[in-house]
Amino acid sequence: MREEKILYFDIMSGISGDMTLATLLNLGIPKEIFLEELDKLNLNSEFKIEINDKFENGIKGTNVNVIVNEGHVHRNLIDIYEIIDNSTLNDKIKQNAKDIFMEVAKAEAKVHGTSIDKIHFHEVGAMDSIIDIVGSCILLDLLCVDKIYATKVPLGSGFVKCAHGIIPVPAPAVVEILKGVPVKFNNVTGECTTPTGAAIIKTICNKFVDQIDFETKQIGYGIGDKKFETPNILRTFVGVKKNKI
Numbered sequence: 001m002r003e004e005k006i007l008y009f010d011i012m013s014g015i016s017g018d019m020t021l022a023t024l025l026n027l028g029i030p031k032e033i034f035l036e037e038l039d040k041l042n043l044n045s046e047f048k049i050e051i052n053d054k055f056e057n058g059i060k061g062t063n064v065n066v067i068v069n070e071g072h073v074h075r076n077l078i079d080i081y082e083i084i085d086n087s088t089l090n091d092k093i094k095q096n097a098k099d100i101f102m103e104v105a106k107a108e109a110k111v112h113g114t115s116i117d118k119i120h121f122h123e124v125g126a127m128d129s130i131i132d133i134v135g136s137c138i139l140l141d142l143l144c145v146d147k148i149y150a151t152k153v154p155l156g157s158g159f160v161k162c163a164h165g166i167i168p169v170p171a172p173a174v175v176e177i178l179k180g181v182p183v184k185f186n187n188v189t190g191e192c193t194t195p196t197g198a199a200i201i202k203t204i205c206n207k208f209v210d211q212i213d214f215e216t217k218q219i220g221y222g223i224g225d226k227k228f229e230t231p232n233i234l235r236t237f238v239g240v241k242k243n244k245i
Contacts, residue, residue, distance in 0.1 A: 014192025
């Protein structure tokens with residue numbers, strides 16, 4: 001028998017960039033090691049990151065808040081790739097981060113009827129989303145798992161305000177990103193899955209399954225800031241699956 005180390009995303013209420021960071025950090029990766037890797041982006045003067053314990057309905061987890069020092073900056077894909085390529089992160093982290101941003105760029109271009117090179121990222125191009133995406137790729141690299149699985153992705157309902165005005169939930173970019181991904185319409189009122197969260201899980205996940213057999217070793221809880229009808233928690237499991245050779 002061969003043991004396979006897996007990471008499983010239990011997406012109960014939705015997924016966002018900051019909650020992905022939070023749940024992966026809650027799996028036990030030392031904050032100091034994560035921040036040391038994040039320093040390799042060479043953007044320290046442009047943001048600070050707060051990592052704190054938080055409780056949701058009595059469950060203790062991690063909450064991450066990225067505080068940006070810049071104004072409202074519009075970046076295109078080339079600008080973001082340049083930031084990533086100029087870092088001293090390893091090649092795997094760089095490629096994963098660029099792949100995630102490409103998913104967002106393709107979706108935004110389709111939704112707005114333009115080309116990828118002409119898309120200017122608004123919320124998604126902001127510094128906090130760069131930290132969410134690159135930071136998540138750093139943590140995934142540090143976890144050293146063999147496979148990543150996830151449940152169906154909940155979409156939420158209602159309306160949300162963005163740079164373009166009031167738009168329906170799930171946001172058009174989220175729907176576009178999650179083409180080909182198993183999703184479910186849940187009773188959460190509000191944006192529970194963001195474009196950043198959708199792009200991360202689509203890019204990194206090897207397979208979407210609601211049932212899987214494995215032996216749990218660690219459990220992570222990422223707590224969000226929004227209040228929904230259900231607990232705003234993104235739960236992850238690290239475990240081993242035994243496969244016949």
